[in-house]
Amino acid sequence: MGKTLRYINTAAKISLLFVVLVINSCNTLKRVSEDEFLLKKNTIYADSAEVKNEDIESLIVQEPNTTILGYPLRLNLYNLAKKNPDSSYNAWLDRNEKRERKLINFLSKKQVDRLGESFLVSGLSEWLKKIGEAPSTLDTTKTKRTLERLSAYYGSKGYFNNNTSYEIDTIIKKRRASVSYKIDLGKPFMIDSVSQRIASNAIDSIYTLHKSEAFVQDGEQFDLSKFASERERLSNIFRNSGIYNFQESSISYDIATDTTKLANDQKMNIELNIDDFKKRGDSAVTSSEYKVYRFDKINIYTDFLYNEDDSEQKFISYGDYTIYYRNKLRFKPKTLANAVFYEKDSIYKDIDRTRTYRQITNLGVFKYPTITSTPNDSSATLDANIYLAARPKYSLGTSFEVTRSNIQQFGLALSPSLQARNLFGGAENLNLSGRLSIGSSNDPSIIDNRFFNIQEFGADLTLDIPRIWLPFINTNKFIPSYTLPRTRISIGTSFQKNIGLDKQAFNTVLGYNWVPSDFIKHDVELLNIQFVRNVNPDRFFNVYGNSFSQLDDVADNFDSYNDTVLYPELTSYFETTEDSEDPSLRIPTGTTNFTEAILSRTVPSTTDEYQTVSRIEERRERLTEDNLIFASNYTFNLNNRKGLTDNNFFQFRFKLESAGNALSLLSKVIPFNTDADEDELVFSVPYSQYIKTEFDYVKYWATSRTNVLAFRSFFGIAIPYGNSDNIPFVRSYFAGGANDIRAWSPYSLGPGRTDAINDFNEANLKISLNLEYRFPVIGNLKGAFFADAGNIWNVFDNVEDPEATFTSLKSLEDIALGTGFGLRYDFTYFVLRADLGFKTYNPAEEISKRWFRDYNFANSVLQIGINYPF
Numbered sequence: 001m002g003k004t005l006r007y008i009n010t011a012a013k014i015s016l017l018f019v020v021l022v023i024n025s026c027n028t029l030k031r032v033s034e035d036e037f038l039l040k041k042n043t044i045y046a047d048s049a050e051v052k053n054e055d056i057e058s059l060i061v062q063e064p065n066t067t068i069l070g071y072p073l074r075l076n077l078y079n080l081a082k083k084n085p086d087s088s089y090n091a092w093l094d095r096n097e098k099r100e101r102k103l104i105n106f107l108s109k110k111q112v113d114r115l116g117e118s119f120l121v122s123g124l125s126e127w128l129k130k131i132g133e134a135p136s137t138l139d140t141t142k143t144k145r146t147l148e149r150l151s152a153y154y155g156s157k158g159y160f161n162n163n164t165s166y167e168i169d170t171i172i173k174k175r176r177a178s179v180s181y182k183i184d185l186g187k188p189f190m191i192d193s194v195s196q197r198i199a200s201n202a203i204d205s206i207y208t209l210h211k212s213e214a215f216v217q218d219g220e221q222f223d224l225s226k227f228a229s230e231r232e233r234l235s236n237i238f239r240n241s242g243i244y245n246f247q248e249s250s251i252s253y254d255i256a257t258d259t260t261k262l263a264n265d266q267k268m269n270i271e272l273n274i275d276d277f278k279k280r281g282d283s284a285v286t287s288s289e290y291k292v293y294r295f296d297k298i299n300i301y302t303d304f305l306y307n308e309d310d311s312e313q314k315f316i317s318y319g320d321y322t323i324y325y326r327n328k329l330r331f332k333p334k335t336l337a338n339a340v341f342y343e344k345d346s347i348y349k350d351i352d353r354t355r356t357y358r359q360i361t362n363l364g365v366f367k368y369p370t371i372t373s374t375p376n377d378s379s380a381t382l383d384a385n386i387y388l389a390a391r392p393k394y395s396l397g398t399s400f401e402v403t404r405s406n407i408q409q410f411g412l413a414l415s416p417s418l419q420a421r422n423l424f425g426g427a428e429n430l431n432l433s434g435r436l437s438i439g440s441s442n443d444p445s446i447i448d449n450r451f452f453n454i455q456e457f458g459a460d461l462t463l464d465i466p467r468i469w470l471p472f473i474n475t476n477k478f479i480p481s482y483t484l485p486r487t488r489i490s491i492g493t494s495f496q497k498n499i500g501l502d503k504q505a506f507n508t509v510l511g512y513n514w515v516p517s518d519f520i521k522h523d524v525e526l527l528n529i530q531f532v533r534n535v536n537p538d539r540f541f542n543v544y545g546n547s548f549s550q551l552d553d554v555a556d557n558f559d560s561y562n563d564t565v566l567y568p569e570l571t572s573y574f575e576t577t578e579d580s581e582d583p584s585l586r587i588p589t590g591t592t593n594f595t596e597a598i599l600s601r602t603v604p605s606t607t608d609e610y611q612t613v614s615r616i617e618e619r620r621e622r623l624t625e626d627n628l629i630f631a632s633n634y635t636f637n638l639n640n641r642k643g644l645t646d647n648n649f650f651q652f653r654f655k656l657e658s659a660g661n662a663l664s665l666l667s668k669v670i671p672f673n674t675d676a677d678e679d680e681l682v683f684s685v686p687y688s689q690y691i692k693t694e695f696d697y698v699k700y701w702a703t704s705r706t707n708v709l710a711f712r713s714f715f716g717i718a719i720p721y722g723n724s725d726n727i728p729f730v731r732s733y734f735a736g737g738a739n740d741i742r743a744w745s746p747y748s749l750g751p752g753r754t755d756a757i758n759d760f761n762e763a764n765l766k767i768s769l770n771l772e773y774r775f776p777v778i779g780n781l782k783g784a785f786f787a788d789a790g791n792i793w794n795v796f797d798n799v800e801d802p803e804a805t806f807t808s809l810k811s812l813e814d815i816a817l818g819t820g821f822g823l824r825y826d827f828t829y830f831v832l833r834a835d836l837g838f839k840t841y842n843p844a845e846e847i848s849k850r851w852f853r854d855y856n857f858a859n860s861v862l863q864i865g866i867n868y869p870f
Contacts, residue, residue: 027079028065028072028075028076028079028135029135029175030079031078031079031083031134031135032135032137032175034175036137036138036175037137037138037170037175037176037177038065038135038136038137038138038175038176038177039062039063039064039065039136039137039138039177039178039179040064040176040177040178041064041178041179042057042060042062042063042064042178042179042181043178043179043180043181044056044057044060044150044180044181044183045180045181045182045183046154046183046185047183047184047185048182054702054704054705056150056153058705059146059149059150059153060146060149060181061142061143061145061146061149062136062138062139062142062143062146063136064136065133065135065136066133066776068775068777068783072133073777073778074131074132074133074778075132075133075134075135076132077128077131077132077133077778078128078129078132078133078134078135079132080128080132081124081125081126081128081129081132082125131778131779132778138168138177138179140168143166143168143179144166146166146181147164147165147166147181150164150181150183151164151183154183154185156223156224156225157188157221157222157223157224158188158189158190158221158222158223159185159186159188159189160186160189161186161187162183162184162185162186163183163184163186164181164182164183164184165181165182166179166180166181166182167179167180167182168180187266188221188222188266189221189222189257189266189267189268190219190220190221190222190266190267190268191216191217191218191219191220191221191222191267191268191270192218192267192268192269193218193269193270194214194216194217194218194270194271194272195269195270195271195272196271196272196273196274197271197272197273197274198272198273198274199274199275199276199289199290200274200276200277200289200290200291201289202242202243202289202290202291202292203238203243203246203274203290206237206238206241206243207234207237207274210234210237213233214230214233215227215229215230215233216230216270216272222268227253231248231251232248234251234274235248235251236350238290239348239349239350240349240350240351241292241347241349242291242292242293242294242347242348242349243290243291243292243293243348244293244348244373244375244382245277245290245293245375246277246290247277247278249278250274250275250276250277250278250290251272251273251274252273252275253270253271253272253273254270254271254273255268255269255270255271256268256269256271257269275287276288276289276290277289277290288377291377291380292347292380293347293348293375293380293381293382294345294346294347294348294380294381294382295320295342295343295344295345295346295348295381295382295383295384296344296345296376296379296381296382296383297322297344297383297384298320298321298322298340298342298343298344298383298384298386299321299322299324299383299384299385299386300321300322300323300324300336300340300386300388301324301385301386301387301388302323302324302325302326302329302330302331302336302388302390303325303326303388303389303390304370304387304388304389312326313325313326314326314327314329316329316333318333318334318336318337319337320337320342320343320344321333321336321337321340323336330390330422330425331365331422331425331426331427332425332426334426335363335425335426335427335466338359338467338481339356339359339360339362339363339466339481340356340359340360340386341353341355341356341359341481341482342356342384348373348382353371355482356369356371356386357369357371358482358484359466359481359482359484360386360388362466362484362486363427363466364391364421364427364429364464364466365390365391365421365422365427365429366388366389366390366391367388367389367390367391369386369387369388369389370386370387371384371385371386371387372384372385372387373385390422391421392421393420393421393422394418394419394420394421395418395419395421396416396417396418396419397416397417397418397419398414398415398416398417399414399415400412400413400414400415401413401415403437403439407439407441407454407499407500408439408440408441408454409439409440409441409442410439410440411437411438411439411440411454412437412438412439412452413435413436413437414435414436414437415433415434415435415436416433416434417431417432417433417434418431418432418433419431419432420432423463426465426466426467427465427466428463428464428465428466429463429464430461430462430463430464431460431461431462431463431464432459432460432461433459433460433462434457434458434459434460435456435457435458435459435494436455436456436457437455437456437457438452438454438455439452439453439454439455439456440452440453440454441453441454441498441499443498443542443543444542445539445542445543446498448498453498454496454497454498454499455496455497455498455499456494456495456496456497456499457494457495458492458493458494458495458505459492459493460490460491460492461490461491461492462488462489462490463488463489463490464486464487464488465486465487465488465489466484466485466486467481467485467486467487468485468487468512468514469487469489479514483514483515483516484514484515485512485513485514486512486513486514487510487511487512488509488510488511488512488513489509489510489511490507490508490509491507491508492506492507492508493505493506493507496535500539500543501534501535501536501537501539501540501543501623501624502534502535502536502539503532503533503534503535504532504533504535505530505531505532505533506530506531507528507529507530507531508527508529509525509527509528509529510525510526510527511523511524511525511526511528512524512525512526519638519639519640519641520636520637520638521636521637522634522635522636522637523634523635523636523637524632524633524634524635525631525632525633525634526632527630527632528629528631528632528633528657529628529629529630529631530627530628530629530631530730531626531627531628531629531685532626532627532629532728532730533626534624534625534626537624538587538588539587539588540588540620540623540624541585541587541588541591541620542587543759544619544620544623544758544759544760545759546756546757546758546759547616547619547620547758547759548585548587548591550612550616550757551585551591551594551595551612551613551616552584552585554598554605554609554612554613555573555574555584555585555590555594556582557609558570558594558603567597567602567603569593569597570594570597570603572586572589572590572593573585573586573589573590573593573594574586574590575590594613595613595616595617598610598613599613599614599617615800615801618798618799619758622726622729623729625686626685627685627688627728627729627730628682628683628685628686628687628688629659629660629687629688629728629730629731630659630660630662630663630682630687630688631657631658631659631660632657632658632659632662633655633656633657633658633692634655634656634657635653635654635655636652636653636654636655637651637652637653638651638652638653639651639652647700647701647702647708648700648701648702649699649700650697650698650699650700651696651697651698651699652695652696652697652698653694653695653696653697654693654694654695654696655692655693655694656691656692656693657691657692657693657718658690658691658692659687659688659689659690659691659692659731660687660688660689660690660722660723660724661689663680663682663687663689663723664680664689664722664723667680679723679724680723686723686724687723688720688723688724688727688728688731689720689721689722689723689724690718690719690720690721690724690727690731691718691719691721692716692717692718692719692727692731693716693717694714694715694716695713695714695715695716696712696713696714697712697713697714698710698711698712698870699711699712703773706775706776707773707774707775707776708773708774708775709771709772709773709774710770710771710772710773710774710868710870711769711770711771711772712768712769712770712869712870713768713769713770714766714767714768714769714790715766715767715768716733716765716766717764717765717766717795718731718732718733718764718765719764719795719796720764720796720797725797725798726764726797726798726799727764727797729760729762732762732763732764733762733763733764733765733766733792734746734747734749734760734761734762734792735747735748735749735750735761735766735768735790735791735792735816736748736749737863738833738835738863738864738865738869739865739869739870740768740788740790740869741768741770741788741789741790741791741816741818741837742786742788742818742820742835742837742861742863742869743788743816743817743818743819743820743837743838743839743840743860743861744816744818744837744839744861745861747759747760747761747762748761749761749791749792749816750763750791750792750793750804750814750816751763751791751792751793751794751799751804751805752791752792752793752794752801752803752804752805752806752811752814752843753803753804753814753843753844754801754803754804754844755844755845756844761792762792763792763793763794763795763799763804764794764795764796764797765792765793765794765795765806766790766791766792766793767790767791767812767815768788768789768790769788769789769790770786770787770788770789770790770869770870771786771787771788772784772785772786772787772869772870773785773786774824774868777823780825780826780827781823781824781825781826782823782824782825782826782831783821783822783823783824784821784822784823784824784835785819785820785821786819786820786821786822786835786837787817787818787819787840788817788818788819788837789815789816789817789818790815790816791814791815791816791843793805793806793811793814794806813843814843815841815843816839816841816842816843817840817841818837818838818839818840819837819838819840820835820836820837820838820860821835821836822834822835822836824868830866830867831866831867831868832864832866833863833864833865833866833867833868833869834862834863834864834865835862835863835865835869836860836861836862836863837860837861837863838854838855838856838859838860839853839854839855839859840852840855842854
């Protein structure tokens with residue numbers, strides 16, 4: 001009791017110290033002098049209407065101090081720092097003449113001097129200033145600079161006669177100030193006519209073809225940004241129409257007003273000027289007419305270390321290409337030719353150059369290529385030279401990981417790999433990778449007493465081909481090479497020891513993917529074959545403790561003198577352990593025999609007891625049976641994200657998977673063996689048959705330059721049929737975890753309104769909705785508030801529990817809700833994330849207790865993750 005009181009007393013002191021620090025820092029005016037005002041708010045008005053455009057607000061030179069939910073955290077951290085820590089330290093020493101002498105006797109003169117420079121004295125203050133934020137006090141010089149920027153911005157939008165002013169609203173007692181920027185726009189200038197003066201005939205012809213799509217048009221309001229967009233548009237058009245040397249600086253505009261019209265008419269005449277090509281020489285600048293260039297020679301050098309004039313180089317001609325090499329050509333000419341998008345006599349296009357870069361890099365056998373074009377001005381032709389540097393034929397790699405999961409307390413994993421490039425001369429890359437993992441588990445069912453008592457090892461062999469490989473089918477017509485097509489053929493296996501039922505898995509995949517544009521990707525797995533064998537199915541009740549507890553609870557009803565007299569065989573089903581005198585079922589003989597006795601009615605039972613045992617046995621059979629999944633799937637990915645800094649975008653993913661249909665058709669020709677349940681067998685294993693589909697949608701909104709609102713919705717369903725009445729565990733859905741519904745641990749939510757009755761709760765229908773608001777805290781430390789909703793259900797399978805199945809729209813009442821907050825630290829290459837989730841609405845509770853019953857820190861769930869959840 002005394003020890004507990006000491007802990008409480010210590011915690012109270014720490015809490016009191018924290019409160020003192022917060023109160024001390026809460027004086028936001030601590031660093032604001034008497035004649036200064038702390039800036040609290042900026043507002044922009046254009047023609048009396050408030051402007052809430054982020055781009056326009058970014059023009060304001062002076063911003064108020066940042067806040068988190070209205071609290072100026074960074075300002076108060078800055079205020080915690082001592083203004084002059086060195087002077088404060090010296091003053092502290094001088095206040096007591098004996099203090100310095102005692103410190104010198106205890107330390108030394110040199111160490112006492114250094115103490116003033118230490119982190120605790122001055123370093124802490126400097127750190128607080130660095131992560132904090134100095135008070136933003138009103139500065140009218142910056143206010144006037146803001147007016148100039150606002151005037152220039154609206155002038156670029158055609159409001160040349162705008163007038164700007166500002167008003168400062170102050171609260172003298174609180175020394176706070178707000179600034180209102182006011183812009184009287186006036187009447188905008190309009191474009192009356194657009195004409196052009198083009199020096200080169202080739203440019204004039206190309207421009208005429210694309211004139212109708214111009215950003216600058218008659219009758220539109222003047223907008224300087226449209227002129228910039230038009231210059232960029234025209235440059236792209238010309239450089240993709242044979243004008244390989246086009247200079248964007250050749251484009252200019254003359255702007256004039258019509259003096260013959262009324263002064264208040266504000267009409268503008270625009271003349272587009274496109275000059276000739278200019279070349280700066282040693283003594284003068286010369287100009288020449290732009291021409292449409294076509295390719296004459298296309299040379300591919302497979303080793304850039306050797307000059308093209310090297311007499312020892314050999315070459316071959318393949319189609320439109322001349323391929324140079326030294327000693328022996330290691331690459332198939334067709335592979336090289338398919339990677340280059342230049343063709344003889346075709347006009348130059350920038351996009352072909354970009355596609356060539358991407359495709360050569362995509363081969364994975366060359367370093368980044370160098371592409372040059374040498375013009376022949378007299379004939380308006382180009383000689384293209386493509387210089388390639390081959391990567392090493394073989395390379396070794398390895399990775400080492402320290403892991404922790406719900407299976408192992410501590411684990412070590414080693415993953416060596418060997419890569420062989422250009423295996424058959426067509427840029428085929430073969431990768432052999434292995435994985436050896438050892439870990440420590442405190443699972444009581446594991447007899448092994450060593451610290452590293454669980455192991456997992458496996459290997460994968462993957463062949464990557466930079467084209468669509470389909471025998472006897474030419475896919476180039478509908479999947480061109482610029483879409484970066486790839487074929488992946490892989491085979492792998494893994495073995496587990498002392499992990500669950502000790503699974504052995506074998507898998508093989510034949511898949512394809514291609515990228516038609518920067519925003520669309522297609523993935524097809526023509527074959528995805530997975531075989532899972534459970535080595536130790538007798539360990540089921542050791543591993544799945546919840547199922548054993550339920551079965552043992554039923555068995556307790558029969559563990560009495562009367563039952564054992566009537567049914568003496570029951571005695572052998574039970575055992576008494578050292579930890580408890582209460583008999584429990586033996587594993588596996590007792591559990592197996594008791595289940596059989598109940599289900600065969602050898603031992604009478606109530607309806608509830610029979611249903612409970614039947615449900616447990618169905619789950620045991622499903623999770624211990626071997627699985628053969630012979631599937632095909634297609635995935636479509638769409639997004640409109642323009643870069644890593646783009647926070648206004650969406651992502652959409654659709655997946656469709658079908659399993660067992662090919663084997664089902666084959667069984668019509670070749671009769672398969674069947675088991676007692678009439679399920680067809682392949683290699684003595686019933687194959688799975690189901691159809692599965694998923695929809696995943698993510699949307700981001702940038703609420704400010706630094707704050708983001710992110711939303712995700714997910715719907716997935718897998719329907720068994722034919723040879724199956726359930727979905728394999730590896731293809732089922734679960735709820736909870738760091739990237740899902742964060743108020744629940746993985747596999748601990750659902751199905752439906754059941755209260756996590758199994759150790760690993762899964763089902764074949766899932767709905768999930770996530771909303772997250774992200775904001776900066778200090779430096780690279782970010783914060784977030786989130787709300788996650790969703791659940792899993794059984795549907796169209798062999799589960800009959802009404803609490804776990806989706807029967808109608810009324811089942812949507814079982815959707816759980818978790819809310820919480822999190823912190824994230826951005827390490828540039830990855831984000832380390834910690835989220836704390838609270839069960840806000842728990843469908844497993846009674847109806848009257850579902851809301852906020854476990855909404856406290858004691859029942860919260862801490863989730864650690866890498867990168868953002870969506």
